[in-house]
Structures are given as structure tokens and as C-alpha cells.
Amino acid sequence: MKFEVLEGLTTIKLDSAVTLAFAAALLLIGYFVKNKVKLLDKYCIPAPVIGGFIFMFVTWLGHLTGTFSFTFENIFQNAFMLAFFTTVGLGASYKLLVKGGKLLVVYWLIAGVVSILQNTLGIAISKVIGLEAPYALLASAISMIGGHGAALSYGTTFGEMGYEVAPLVGAAAATFGLISAVLIGGPLGRRLIEKYNLKPEEDSSFDTSVTDVNVSSGKKLSHLDVIKNVSAILICMAFGTVIAGWISTLIGMGFPSYVGAMFVAVILRNVNEKVHLYRFDFALVDEIGNVMLSLYLSLALMTLKLWELSGLIGGVAIVVFSQVLMLSLLGYFVVFRILGKNYDAAVMVAGLAGHGLGATPSAIVNMTAVNEKYGMSRKAMMIVPIVGAFLVDVIYQPQTIWFIKTFVENLK
Numbered sequence: 001m002k003f004e005v006l007e008g009l010t011t012i013k014l015d016s017a018v019t020l021a022f023a024a025a026l027l028l029i030g031y032f033v034k035n036k037v038k039l040l041d042k043y044c045i046p047a048p049v050i051g052g053f054i055f056m057f058v059t060w061l062g063h064l065t066g067t068f069s070f071t072f073e074n075i076f077q078n079a080f081m082l083a084f085f086t087t088v089g090l091g092a093s094y095k096l097l098v099k100g101g102k103l104l105v106v107y108w109l110i111a112g113v114v115s116i117l118q119n120t121l122g123i124a125i126s127k128v129i130g131l132e133a134p135y136a137l138l139a140s141a142i143s144m145i146g147g148h149g150a151a152l153s154y155g156t157t158f159g160e161m162g163y164e165v166a167p168l169v170g171a172a173a174a175t176f177g178l179i180s181a182v183l184i185g186g187p188l189g190r191r192l193i194e195k196y197n198l199k200p201e202e203d204s205s206f207d208t209s210v211t212d213v214n215v216s217s218g219k220k221l222s223h224l225d226v227i228k229n230v231s232a233i234l235i236c237m238a239f240g241t242v243i244a245g246w247i248s249t250l251i252g253m254g255f256p257s258y259v260g261a262m263f264v265a266v267i268l269r270n271v272n273e274k275v276h277l278y279r280f281d282f283a284l285v286d287e288i289g290n291v292m293l294s295l296y297l298s299l300a301l302m303t304l305k306l307w308e309l310s311g312l313i314g315g316v317a318i319v320v321f322s323q324v325l326m327l328s329l330l331g332y333f334v335v336f337r338i339l340g341k342n343y344d345a346a347v348m349v350a351g352l353a354g355h356g357l358g359a360t361p362s363a364i365v366n367m368t369a370v371n372e373k374y375g376m377s378r379k380a381m382m383i384v385p386i387v388g389a390f391l392v393d394v395i396y397q398p399q400t401i402w403f404i405k406t407f408v409e410n411l412k
Helices: 016-036 038-042 045-064 075-091 094-099 100-131 131-136 147-160 168-196 208-212 223-251 259-274 284-300 306-311 314-337 343-357 358-372 378-408
Strands: 002-005 008-015 068-070
Touching: 008 016, 016 038, 016 045, 016 284, 045 068, 045 284, 045 306, 075 147, 075 223, 075 259, 075 284, 075 358, 075 378, 094 306, 100 314, 100 343, 100 378, 131 147, 131 168, 131 314, 131 378, 147 168, 168 284, 168 306, 168 314, 168 343, 223 284, 223 314, 259 343, 259 378, 284 358, 314 343, 343 378, 358 378
Parallel strands: 008 068
Antiparallel strands: 002 008
16 A cells, blocks of 8 residues: 555555455445435345445545545456356356246347447437437446446447547436446345245246255365365366457457356366356355455455546436436336236346446345345346357447437547
8 A cells, every 4th residue: 555645635545455355344334324224225235236325425524625535456356256247157057057048038138228228318318408318328228237347348449430428428427327336226126026925936847856956965075175165166267268358259249257257167167067066156256255245345446446437427327317217117117017017026136237327246235135134035146247248249339329310419
């Protein structure tokens, strides 16, 4: 940690180790506050979100007063996300995957339709209030589904076309989307579960034997068993990254490395069930995944800059608030019913709010908060990451490009 004073502004520089320590401390603070403030627990607000928000407001206060600022060396965030999705893949036995078939397709189509509706809503509002199309689209599926990465990419392109504040608008919209995603997802799922008195189901659509697939044997793991389980995670991460790079080259578009890692992990899990390469322990892997996810989200939120929301002015603010309202209403009144109006559907609605407004890890942390309170939905935890991480892009990307070509002037 270093302190520098530049033009009266104290800059606190955190190296990678201190940044990670801050994230861990904020995570613990988040759990402490959640346990003390029952309202937060009642509405399934995740602990990483609470801790991250506290620090966000501290950095915002420093920016507002012009007295101090933080800079972070944040090298662990992507690795934690990669590790988490690998553990998701390792939890996916074939018996679980086959049960998700039809529901996965339905959820994928729902997510795709939502992305189309987001762009349609953005353009419709822009026509009414006179907002230029690039800014409306940046406040729609680009930032809501695509997140900060897509907002930066498209924002830079629009900036080069003469829409000078496009990068700022994109960053602000993506920040607002991520914050909204982790604030409304848990309460949405909780409201549906409480209203309809839903509970995790064991019915004809989900074999009772499947629930035993990931149950721990109860036997104590040896030191070598733990090393083998951790090594499997690291190996899947490495091979998944390499394979994702190959796929990106093959299809001519970005393919997320964490999706590659997740699918390599699925393959390893199911091969291991046949040939027993090592003693897989789901309880250990699942807990590692929970830690990775919590630290990832804590890092992601603590490094957000609230003052970027100053880019949400006028018509752009109307669009992003409308996006949150639309997705909330769709999830509650429409998607929940299409997905079966059961416990799994309620948890998936919480997940849809996460990746429909923010990012796939936001979807996972929303669902995890609901699962911790009401019970596990294996279907949701398998289907939502696959759709949110990659499959939705198959629909979201082409239709967004069509909207840009159709409505953006000065397109070169």
C-alpha cells in the first residue's frame, strides 16, 4: 500500500495482495451487517453486495469531497470468476444435465427475447423523448446483457463516429445495471417463493436419485484427496482457457474463457464417474466455488465508481430505469409462469435479473442468496450460468448489430 498526495488529493494505491485483503474484509463485514440487519437477510441481499456497497460509498465520498481516492491492482478478479465456473461444471453430473434439456432451451429463448425487448424499449423511448439512438442502445441490451466489456467496446465505436460521450454513457449504464441486478434479484425470487409458498421439489420431472448425485460420502478426505480436487479445478481452468481461445478464433467472435473452463469441468466430472481418476468430493468443490464467487463479487463491487452514474442524465436515465422496471415485471408476471410457476422458476427469475441487467456472476450470487435461505435449486444453478455466460450471446449479438445498423446514423 502506498500513499501519494497529488494537488491536495491523497491517492491510496493498493497492490494485488492488499486489494484482495480488502475484498475479503469487506466480505466479512457484509456477512456481519447482514446478520445484524434482519431486513437484508429477509430480502436475500447477498453479503458480498453489502460489503462492496459500503466501500463504494467510501470511495464516492472521497471523490465527492476531493480529498482521497483509491487505485487498485485487481489481478485476481477474473481468476476467481474462472475458478467459480469451473466448480459449477464439476458439479454437473450427466444425470443432472439430461434433466435440464427442455427447460434449458426454454430459458435460453426467454433470455434472447428479453434482450430483443430491451433494445426495442430503448429505441422506442428514444423516439419519444428525442434521445439519439446510440445512447439509447448503450442503455439497453449492450450494457444490460453485455456488461462493462460490451459497453466499453460499443461505446468506443460510437465515440469514433462522433457521439463523444458514448463511452461514459456505456460505463454508467453498465454500472447502474450491475448494481440493480444484485439489488432486485434476491427480493424478486423471495417474493415469488413467499407468495406461492414454494419449496424445492422432488417430483416426476426430477428423479429422486439425482438429488444424491452430489451428496458427500461422509468419509474424511486425505491430504492427497484435497490436493487432487484442487488440482482438477486448476487443470480445468487452464485447458478451458486454451480451448476458449481456439473457439474464439474458429467462430470469429469472443468466446468467454470461463465457459470453456466450465465445459472442460463437465467432461472431467463425467469421465471421472466412469474411470475414477480421483476421489471427487462435491462438498469440497462446492465450498471452494462459493468462496471464489463471493470474493469475485466483492472485488467487482468495491472497484466500481459510483460517480460514473453521473453519465445517466436526461433520456439515458429514463431508459435504464425503464429497463430495470421492464425486466422486473416480465420476470414476476411472465417468465415465472412460463418456467413452470414452481420453486426452480422463482430461483431462475432471480438469476435472470442478475445476468439480464448485470453479469452472469451476479445471477449466481442472486440465486445463491435465495438457495441459502430457502433450499437448493440444482436446475437453476446449472441452466442459468450456461445461458447467461454464452448461449444468450447467440441471440443478443446479432439482433443488437441489426438495431445498430437500422437506427444509428453516420454508421460507417
